[in-house]
Amino acid sequence: MPDQRPRYFNHLLCRALLPQAVFLACLGGAVSAPAFAQTPAAAQVETLITFNIPAGTLDQVLNGFAASAGVMLAIDGTLSAGKTSQGLSGTYTRKAALEKILAGTELDYHLSEDQVITLVKRKSVGQLKTVKVSAGAIHTGTSAEGYRATNTQGIGPLAARSLQDTPFSISVVSEELIENTASGSFDQLFKMTPVVQNNAPFTVFGYPTLAVRGFAQSTGVVDGVKLSSYTYGLSTEELERVEVINGLTGFMYGAGNVGGTVNYVLKRPTYDRLTNLTIGSYGNQQGYVHADLSDRMNEDGTFAYRVNALYSDGDTAKEGQSIERKLLSGALDWNLTKDFLLQFEAAHTTLHVDKPDTRFYSAGISYWPDAFDVSETYTPDWNYNDTRTDRASIKASFAINDSLSFRSAYLYKEDERHHIIIYPIYSETGWTLYNPGKAAPYTVVSEGAYAYMDSLFNTGPVQHNLTFGISGDTSTQNTHVTSYVYDSSFVVPTNLTLEQFMDLEMPAGLRSTDYGPRYKSNDTQNTNIMLGDSITFNEQWSSIVGLNYTTIKTKNFSAAGLTTSAYDNSALTPTASVIYKPIQNLSLYVSAIEGLEPGSVVPDDPAIYNNPGEILDPFISTQYELGAKYSINEHILLSSAVFNIAKANSFDERTADGKITRNQDGEQVHRGIELTLTGKVTDNLTIIAGGTLMDLSVEKSTNANLEGKKPIGAASTMAKLYSEYSVAQIPGLTLTGGMYYTGKKYKDSMNTQEIDAYTLFDVGARYQTQLSRFPTSFTLNITNLTNEDYWSSYWQLGIPRNIAFSMRTEF
Numbered sequence: 037m038p039d040q041r042p043r044y045f046n047h048l049l050c051r052a053l054l055p056q057a058v059f060l061a062c063l064g065g066a067v068s069a070p071a072f073a074q075t076p077a078a079a080q081v082e083t084l085i086t087f088n089i090p091a092g093t094l095d096q097v098l099n100g101f102a103a104s105a106g107v108m109l110a111i112d113g114t115l116s117a118g119k120t121s122q123g124l125s126g127t128y129t130r131k132a133a134l135e136k137i138l139a140g141t142e143l144d145y146h147l148s149e150d151q152v153i154t155l156v157k158r159k160s161v162g163q164l165k166t167v168k169v170s171a172g173a174i175h176t177g178t179s180a181e182g183y184r185a186t187n188t189q190g191i192g193p194l195a196a197r198s199l200q201d202t203p204f205s206i207s208v209v210s211e212e213l214i215e216n217t218a219s220g221s222f223d224q225l226f227k228m229t230p231v232v233q234n235n236a237p238f239t240v241f242g243y244p245t246l247a248v249r250g251f252a253q254s255t256g257v258v259d260g261v262k263l264s265s266y267t268y269g270l271s272t273e274e275l276e277r278v279e280v281i282n283g284l285t286g287f288m289y290g291a292g293n294v295g296g297t298v299n300y301v302l303k304r305p306t307y308d309r310l311t312n313l314t315i316g317s318y319g320n321q322q323g324y325v326h327a328d329l330s331d332r333m334n335e336d337g338t339f340a341y342r343v344n345a346l347y348s349d350g351d352t353a354k355e356g357q358s359i360e361r362k363l364l365s366g367a368l369d370w371n372l373t374k375d376f377l378l379q380f381e382a383a384h385t386t387l388h389v390d391k392p393d394t395r396f397y398s399a400g401i402s403y404w405p406d407a408f409d410v411s412e413t414y415t416p417d418w419n420y421n422d423t424r425t426d427r428a429s430i431k432a433s434f435a436i437n438d439s440l441s442f443r444s445a446y447l448y449k450e451d452e453r454h455h456i457i458i459y460p461i462y463s464e465t466g467w468t469l470y471n472p473g474k475a476a477p478y479t480v481v482s483e484g485a486y487a488y489m490d491s492l493f494n495t496g497p498v499q500h501n502l503t504f505g506i507s508g509d510t511s512t513q514n515t516h517v518t519s520y521v522y523d524s525s526f527v528v529p530t531n532l533t534l535e536q537f538m539d540l541e542m543p544a545g546l547r548s549t550d551y552g553p554r555y556k557s558n559d560t561q562n563t564n565i566m567l568g569d570s571i572t573f574n575e576q577w578s579s580i581v582g583l584n585y586t587t588i589k590t591k592n593f594s595a596a597g598l599t600t601s602a603y604d605n606s607a608l609t610p611t612a613s614v615i616y617k618p619i620q621n622l623s624l625y626v627s628a629i630e631g632l633e634p635g636s637v638v639p640d641d642p643a644i645y646n647n648p649g650e651i652l653d654p655f656i657s658t659q660y661e662l663g664a665k666y667s668i669n670e671h672i673l674l675s676s677a678v679f680n681i682a683k684a685n686s687f688d689e690r691t692a693d694g695k696i697t698r699n700q701d702g703e704q705v706h707r708g709i710e711l712t713l714t715g716k717v718t719d720n721l722t723i724i725a726g727g728t729l730m731d732l733s734v735e736k737s738t739n740a741n742l743e744g745k746k747p748i749g750a751a752s753t754m755a756k757l758y759s760e761y762s763v764a765q766i767p768g769l770t771l772t773g774g775m776y777y778t779g780k781k782y783k784d785s786m787n788t789q790e791i792d793a794y795t796l797f798d799v800g801a802r803y804q805t806q807l808s809r810f811p812t813s814f815t816l817n818i819t820n821l822t823n824e825d826y827w828s829s830y831w832q833l834g835i836p837r838n839i840a841f842s843m844r845t846e847f
């Protein structure tokens with residue numbers, strides 16, 4: 037450990053001999069202190085000040101705080117070494133600002149009579165959970181805080197900032213809430229998120245399938261890096277948090293995700309020893325073991341690591357279905373200097389599902405049937421889904437000086453998949469299916485990167501945080517000449533009973549492995565050149581303005597290497613928002629944003645689609661939003677938003693031969709209001725509640741029959757409530773429960789097939805104690821308590837009653 041004695045000797049000598057105005061110069065950075073008026077300490081702490089401090093090392097952010105707040109700040113290098121901060125943006129008292137910056141660390145502060153703020157180690161008061169301090173991450177949203185997060189990890193080019201002062205609707209699922217579900221399931225996380233509609237169980241494809249503000253969303257952002265490919269390979273066990281940004285995100289991430297974007301934030305090193313072991317069951321016989329390990333690698337924190345390892349195998353709550361999952365992920369932090377941080381991360385995951393869930397179709401009916409038994413998969417036992425994912429990334433952050441910083445990242449991901457999943461067709465006379473095929477092994481290579489320069493400066497009394505940068509991603513699919521293997525002699529049966537359908541024998545031709553050579557079948561590139569400015573006019577008024585020049589390039593290729601379909605389109609899309617804070621705890625905002633969206637790519641399956649592989653035209657989407665965020669107190673955040681989103685309308689039509697043609701015509705317009713409330717309403721009661729009410733319609737269609745119809749698969753109404761109650765009479769015991777309502781939706785574009793609304797109930801309990809000297813948590817969750825049969829989307833059944841439990845011990 038470096039010898040700190042000279043630093044403290046300088047501190048004492050300077051403090052004794054020099055006036056406060058030149059204190060910093062003598063210490064050479066050990067203490068940060070600009071000249072300031074001699075005002076009482078209490079008055080300094082309570083005065084409202086607007087901060088706009090960029091992300092950087094903890095020392096740099098604290099120095100920025102001292103400069104903005106006009107206080108002296110003594111920093112002990114042994115306490116702040118190896119730590120970074122996401123900065124601070126917004127209007128706070130000095131006390132509140134310090135608490136925001138130090139939230140989630142083991143650090144506290146002391147204000148002396150002579151107005152010097154000194155960092156100290158926070159005293160633990162009977163806490164069972166290890167305090168985790170992670171470079172580059174924000175650890176807010178613990179159960180003790182009512183799962184209320186106070187900051188974002190960062191939204192595209194916008195560095196991490198206060199949720200209160202961000203003019204977008206954002207929901208955060210924290211690490212502790214992820215752990216406390218005991219489910220290992222994205223399905224459960226998004227079911228608990230107030231403004232997200234689950235479209236299909238994770239087991240259908242191996243990635244989350246959602247609807248946000250009524251728009252389907254199945255791609256996402258991994259640790260701040262946008263990818264256009266599906267989010268295969270992610271595990272909840274490797275996530276620090278999940279951030280759902282509601283609405284159009286064209287300025288932040290470029291093309292795609294008109295209804296919203298999900299940022300999956302990966303775990304980072306803690307710099308304090310962390311040794312967590314969890315064993316349990318995700319449900320039925322699906323046992324698992326998970327290890328989460330982290331520590332600094334040397335005394336001064338130059339290097340720190342984190343490792344997550346998981347193995348899970350066994351039968352799920354669905355009849356005959358089993359899942360095997362493996363995860364090994366590692367992260368490394370390298371603090372080259374106190375101003376320059378490099379972060380590395382890599383992961384290998386596998387997912388194998390026997391009897392995966394499947395899509396449903398219909399034929400010859402003008403209605404959609406009541407939900408079938410959700411405990412069945414409606415696939416024969418020879419159906420499977422197999423996915424392997426390898427991922428690696430590097431991030432860099434460099435605080436060049438107090439006003440200029442640089443951040444960048446690169447992520448590489450490769451998915452390899454093969455599967456047999458049949459698609460049942462329901463009719464009044466019985467069951468049939470599309471000609472079953474086996475997908476030949478194919479790979480999708482995805483790369484994403486960004487580089488941003490942040491500059492903090494003033495123009496008179498107006499403060500600017502200007503960001504300029506570039507981001508982009510590519511996705512390349514390599515498949516075989518024979519992408520699907522079929523049995524030419526197989527005669528598709530009709531009018532089957534359900535039992536006959538489930539007992540179908542696998543066509544012999546599907547055993548073939550004669551796929552032919554591989555070739556590049558698809559290539560997609562997205563690039564964004566962005567310029568944005570976060571402007572603070574005074575303590576009450578601020579704004580975000582920006583431009584994004586987006587380019588989308590997509591090509592489909594034949595096995596001979598010829599381009600079969602393509603488009604290359606660019607657009608300059610703006611964003612503008614204004615934030616008004618009439619009082620410190622209330623933020624009102626209005627925003628407008630545009631985004632270039634890629635047209636739908638029709639799945640390359642000629643057994644189902646008449647236009648397989650076709651790329652529909654790109655389009656410009658628009659969104660207008662009016663919102664409010666009110667911190668009722670330090671424990672509760674109430675958020676609301678009114679929005680109007682318009683995008684091109686895509687829909688499927690069935691032709692006389694039973695196949696589907698995907699079309700694009702008119703606009704899909706979603707107008708709505710959403711409301712969320714998160715936090716501790718009493719010392720013992722925590723709630724996460726909210727909902728969405730929308731008016732959905734197809735407009736400007738050339739087809740008079742489509743005009744005014746509801747878009748398919750989108751529920752107009754959602755209402756959710758999750759709660760936790762700590763039983764005062766039994767210390768350590770917490771009771772949990774949830775109620776989740778999703779309104780009706782339509783399966784077809786003509787709105788003749790209505791899908792019923794449904795309500796799900798969950799109950800559970802958590803008990804925290806110590807075994808020997810080790811903090812230990814026991815968690816039990818029962819989901820879909822009433823075993824409700826329901827359609828989670830217009831093509832997929834939901835999840836049956838499931839009983840999950842875990843035991844986590846912190847060594």
